[in-house]
Amino acid sequence: MTFDLFEHLEPPEVVRENLAPGAVILRHFVLPQARTILAQVAAVVKCSPFRHMTTPGGYGMSVAMTNCGDYGWVTDRQGYRYSDEDPLTGKPWPPIASLLYQLAVAAAEQGGFSDFQPNVCLINRYAIGAKMSLHQDKDEKNFTYPIVSMSFGLPAVFQFGGLSRSDTVQKCLLTQGDVVVWGGASRLAYHGILPVKAGHHPDTEDCRINLTFRQID
């Protein structure tokens, strides 16, 4: 009889790391569901493929993006905005799968935000070397709702600063299954992702996937 040492291991416990008032990392929060979530991302991408959008200033973003939900975040020469249809397909974005929705709501709750009903899920794909410069999430009309951000695949360094671009940043390595929630006093905190280092992950191969849930009304 063979004995599998790992067969009966429980998924790792969720570990809270407070970043700032209103901001927390929930380590491993979606680790047990990671593969299911990545399969749901693959299903979204079949309808609304990843694409490299252009900033209003005319630069191509290194991160490839798509969305699911009632609205999706888009950028082109006309500016940053939310759109109820995918400009690539002319169709509505695919819906947010129920598991994803429930996990985002549960993470927000753990972060101290109890009435979160996300209607946007921006999906970011970082190839090796891709990054997201320090920015604020401020295209939403209402800042009472938090941002819930889930990480999968290759690790990446998340920078989390203050309300001014020049504030010092904390650097946190995010790995598969980690969730960051920020709202309240931290809702407009500057944040970003340093260039993803070369590596291989069994579930995503050579990239990092990030899902960012927002509620816009």
Ligand SMILES: O=C(O)CCC(=O)C(=O)O
């Ligand atoms: O990839 C991440 O962890 C952050 C993504 C982000 O800040 C954004 O999509 O606005």
Ligand SMILES: [Fe+2]
């Ligand atoms: Fe952001």
